[in-house]
Amino acid sequence: MKVGFDAKRLYGNFTGLGNYSRTIVRNLQFYYPDHEYVLYTPNIRYSGETNAFKESDSWQTVVYDGSFKSLWRSFSLTKQSIKDGVHIFHGLSNEIPFPKGNGKVKRVVTIHDLIFKRLPDTYPVFDRAMYDIKFRHSCRNADQIIAISESTKSDIVHYYGIDPSRIEVIYQSCNPVYYEPIDRSNNQQVIQKYGLPRDYWLVVGSIAPRKNIGLIIEAYRALPKEVRLPLVVVGRGAKYKKVLQTKIGNLPFSIDVRWVEDLQADLELKAVYQEARALIYPSKFEGFGLPVAEAQLSQTPVITSSVSSMPEAGGAHALFVDPYSMEELSAAMIRIHEDEELRKTMISKGYHWARNSFSPKRLSHQLMECYSRLR
Numbered sequence: 001m002k003v004g005f006d007a008k009r010l011y012g013n014f015t016g017l018g019n020y021s022r023t024i025v026r027n028l029q030f031y032y033p034d035h036e037y038v039l040y041t042p043n044i045r046y047s048g049e050t051n052a053f054k055e056s057d058s059w060q061t062v063v064y065d066g067s068f069k070s071l072w073r074s075f076s077l078t079k080q081s082i083k084d085g086v087h088i089f090h091g092l093s094n095e096i097p098f099p100k101g102n103g104k105v106k107r108v109v110t111i112h113d114l115i116f117k118r119l120p121d122t123y124p125v126f127d128r129a130m131y132d133i134k135f136r137h138s139c140r141n142a143d144q145i146i147a148i149s150e151s152t153k154s155d156i157v158h159y160y161g162i163d164p165s166r167i168e169v170i171y172q173s174c175n176p177v178y179y180e181p182i183d184r185s186n187n188q189q190v191i192q193k194y195g196l197p198r199d200y201w202l203v204v205g206s207i208a209p210r211k212n213i214g215l216i217i218e219a220y221r222a223l224p225k226e227v228r229l230p231l232v233v234v235g236r237g238a239k240y241k242k243v244l245q246t247k248i249g250n251l252p253f254s255i256d257v258r259w260v261e262d263l264q265a266d267l268e269l270k271a272v273y274q275e276a277r278a279l280i281y282p283s284k285f286e287g288f289g290l291p292v293a294e295a296q297l298s299q300t301p302v303i304t305s306s307v308s309s310m311p312e313a314g315g316a317h318a319l320f321v322d323p324y325s326m327e328e329l330s331a332a333m334i335r336i337h338e339d340e341e342l343r344k345t346m347i348s349k350g351y352h353w354a355r356n357s358f359s360p361k362r363l364s365h366q367l368m369e370c371y372s373r374l375r
Contacts, residue, residue, distance in 0.1 A: 003028070003371065004086035004105075007039035007061070008073060009093045011050050015206070016290065017112065020148075021092040022049060023173050024110075027364040029058045038062060038084060040077055042069035048265075074098055074134075081105050088371045094131075096138045106374040109142040111135065113287025114155040115210070118308075122210055136160055143374055146367070148172045148288045149309035170367055171312075172288045173360045175266040178297040182274070190271040194260050197230040201333070202276035202300070204269070204291040205283070207237025207244070212282045212305075212323050217247050220255055222330035227337045229277055230256035234263060273298035278336045278343075281305070282323045289313040296354035301346040303332045315357065317350035 010021035029037055039061045044050060053059050062080070064072045078099040081089045089096065091109040101107075116123045116131045123131070139145055139160045145167045147153035153167045191198075205211045213233065220228055241259065248255055263269050273279065279295035281304040292313040295302050304310045306320035314320065319335065321328035336343055 001371065001375065002036040002038065002085055002087050004038040004040060004081045004084065004089045006073065006077065006089075006091045006093065006095065007041040007053075008043070010039060010053065011041045011044045011061075014045075014047070014049065017093045018049075019175065019290070020110070020112070020172055022053070023175060023360075024092060024367070025053070025059065026176070027173060027360045028367065031361055031364045032368055033058070036060070038081075038086060040064075040073075040080065042073055078105070087375060090371075091138060091142075094138060095134050096142055098137060100141060106143045106371075107141070108144045108146060108370065108374070109138040110146045110148065111139065111152055111156055112148050113152050113285070114159055115285050115287070117155065117159050118285050119210060122208075142166075144168065144370055146170050146370065149312050151309035151312065152287050168366075168370055170363055170370070171358055172290060172293075173358050173363045174290065174294050174297060176360070177266045177270055178294055179355070179360065182299055184271075184274055187271040187275055190268050191275055193268075194258075194263070194272075196232055196258055196260075196272070196275070197256065199277055200230040200232045200258070200275075202272065202279050202295075203231065203233045203235070203281070204273075204279060204294070205235050205281070207233065207235050207241045209240060210284050211235075212284050213244055214247060215282050215323065215326060215329055216280055217244065217251070217255065218326040219330040219333060220251070220253075222326060223333060227334055228253075228255065229337075230258060232258045232260060232272065232276070234260045234269065234272060236261050269294070270298050273300045276300055278303055278333075280329070280333070281310070282321060282329055283308075283310065284323045286310060286313075292318065293354050293358050296350035297358075299347045299351050301336055301343050302350065303329065303336065315350070315353040317346050317353050319346070 009017040037059045039059050042064045077097040078101040086105050089105050089107050096107050096109045116128045139162050147167050147169050150169055153169050156162050157164050273295050278301040283305055285308045289310045292302050292304050302318040304314050304318050305323040319332040321332050
C-alpha cells in the first residue's frame with residue numbers, strides 16, 4: 001500500500017499538530033515498514049526533528065518548489081497523489097484538498113478539535129471563517145474521518161451533522177521517549193540547566209487564556225503556605241505571559257514562577273515532568289490533552305479539567321476539577337501535597353493506564369486497519 005500524507009505540519013510545526021504528524025508517520029513506518037509512505041509539503045524547516053524524515057529512505061518527501069504554495073496544498077495535491085500512484089491520502093491536520101479526484105485515492109482526515117466553534121472568542125473572525133470552510137469540506141468529503149478523542153467526535157457530529165459511523169476515534173500517541181524505561185539518572189542535570197527548584201508544580205502548554213493558568217494563580221490564594229510550591233511553566237506566549245505576570249504581581253504574597261521557553265527536546269521535558277510534584281492542566285477545552293498522557297507516562301500525578309477530552313486522556317487515575325473553580329483546584333493541590341499514598345497510587349496506576357491506552361503499536365494497528373478497510 002502506498003500512503004500519502006499532507007506533511008506541512010510535520011516539516012513546519014514544532015508543537016501539537018507537528019508532533020502528532022511526526023509521531024503518526026514514524027510509528028507507521030516502524031510497525032509497517034513494507035508499505036510506502038510519501039510526505040507532501042510546501043516547505044521544510046530544517047531541524048533535528050525534521051532531518052530524520054528528509055534524510056531517510058524510509059519516506060519519500062515531495063517538496064513543492066513553485067509559487068502559491070498554499071494553493072498547491074489545497075487544490076493540486078489531489079492530482080499529485082493520483083499521479084504518484086497513492087492509494088490512501090491522509091490529511092493529518094484537519095484538512096484534505098478540495099478537488100475530489102477520481103475516487104481511486106481514498107481520503108482520510110484527522111480532526112483534532114473544533115475549539116474555534118466551542119470558544120469562538122479565542123480566535124480572530126477571519127481564522128474562524130477559514131477553519132469552518134476547510135473543516136466542513138474535509139468532514140463532508142473524506143472517505144474516513146479520524147477524531148483524536150470521543151469529545152472531538154461528538155463535536156464533529158454536533159457542528160457538521162456527520163453520521164457518527166463515518167468517524168473513528170484513534171487516540172494520539174506520544175513521542176517515543178515517553179515509552180522508554182524510566183531513568184532518572186540525568187534529571188538533575190536538566191533541572192540545573194534550566195535553574196529549576198527542587199520541588200514544584202508544573203504547567204506545560206502554550207501560554208494562552210484557554211490553558212487557564214490564571215486559575216492556577218488564583219488557586220494559590222487558598223493554599224496553605226507550605227503548599228505554595230514554586231510554579232514552573234513550560235511553554236511560549238509572550239502576550240498573555242505579561243497578563244499573568246501582572247496578575248501575579250497583584251497578589252498579596254509572592255509566588256516563585258519559573259518560565260521555561262527553550263527546552264531542547266522531549267527527553268528534557270520528560271525529566272521536568274518526573275521531578276514535578278504534579279502536572280496542573282486545568283484547560284478550558286482540548287481536542288486531546290497530550291501533556292496529561294505525557295505526564296502519566298513520566299510517572300507524574302495529574303490534576304486536570306473535568307471537561308472535553310481530559311477525562312479520556314487522564315482515565316480514572318487523575319484528579320479532575322471544574323476549570324472555573326478555584327476552590328476545586330486548590331483542594332486537589334492540597335490533596336496531592338498532603339496524601340502521599342494517593343500520590344503513589346496516581347503515579348503507578350496512571351502510568352499503566354497511559355501505556356495501555358496510548359500504546360504506539362495498538363494505535364498504529366488501528367490506523368492501518370482503517371486504511372486497509374478503505375482499499
